[in-house]
Amino acid sequence: MRFDIITLFPELFAPFLASGVTRRAYESGQVQVRLWQPRDFAEGNYRRVDDRPFGGGPGMVMLAEPLRRCLEAIRAERAESVPAPVVLFSPIGRKLDHASVARWSESQGAILVCGRYEGIDQRFIDAYVDQQISLGDFVLSGGEVAAMALLDAVARLQPGVLHDQGSHQLDSFNPALDGLLDCPHYTRPESWQGAPVPPALLSGHHAQIERWRRDQRLEITARHRPDLINAARAAGQLSRVDETLLARLAAAQD
Structure with a gap:
């Protein structure tokens, strides 16, 4: 399976993917992970990916267009007859549980969108996001921690990743x-x-x-x-x- 992660901070994933018992899943290719920086798909000298919200208020909102271009590049590289679902980590999403992790562990993977700042332009969400997931009733600074949680939970269910094949059966x-x-x-x-x-x-x-x-x-x-x-x-x-x-x-x- 393959997970493509759209994130403004891909460097956060480097130690995570190379540490602990779950690294076996990434090293073996059982769980493939590709990191995508939306700034690479932004325009202008500053590669801007956010702007002030219409209507005023604090913070910034991630622009829809760099995310759309990034998503199209991912889909072109995956070249799948059945497009992988686009997942956004969000407080309004369904809480992640063991049953959903088990389903993800047997899936083709997904495209994970890690939001930042005050959020993402709703028009991108309406047009492209298939599913929203929450870790619980609290707010994180971005979706990266949530993406790592999903990857870790999925990776440890892959055959041969844990020392004892039946270990996760007692979770x-x-x-x-x-x-x-x-x-x-x-x-x-x-x-x-x-x-x-x-x-x-x-x-x-x-x-x-x-x-x-x-x-x-x-x-x-x-x-x-x-x-x-x-x-x-x-x-x-x-x-x-x-x-x-x-x-x-x-x-x-x-």
């Missing part, structure tokens, strides 16, 4: 865990600052360990994200044992 929100949050994890030493490792994890009893982890996932999810418990229940993913534990936890809180 929070993964369908393999019925969409629950993950359980706590422990490593050596067995006692640290007087806090021991839970005995179940030292038992060597596989079924006991898995039951402890399941109970922890249920308890943590019920405490922090009860909406995920409701979704798992609606999907018929909770057993009688699960429900008994949840009922006991609810009674303890009353």
Whole structure:
């Protein structure tokens, strides 16, 4: 798959693409990344890409024309019979979640537009943007951090990127865990600052360990994200044992 990123700050991506376990996805070409500087498609000596907003107000607005030219150059290079979707990172977009990341991980990729300043001329958005994505109910200085978040989430799902092929199956929100949050994890030493490792994890009893982890996932999810418990229940993913534990936890809180 290929992601083309339109950004005024392509230099921000260099260390990201060369660091950490996900770099394997970029080095192998499983996830191809091309960076595009809209200033290269702007006119005039100053290669201007922004201007003051009509109607007044603070800040500047990114010009539509350099973005359009940049987008056309990308499409010409990709030369796809089915054009890749154009994605803008924006507060009005749908929040990125595991399900959408999983879909992106099996897609042809996309053209990611990283806005800056007060935003992008709405006419470009209306004419060319197919989808808008948000990381959450907060505002970033630009779309670059959001683009990196999407790339990282997609890259780690590619075969061979993680050391353990099944590692991501145990991530929070993964369908393999019925969409629950993950359980706590422990490593050596067995006692640290007087806090021991839970005995179940030292038992060597596989079924006991898995039951402890399941109970922890249920308890943590019920405490922090009860909406995920409701979704798992609606999907018929909770057993009688699960429900008994949840009922006991609810009674303890009353």
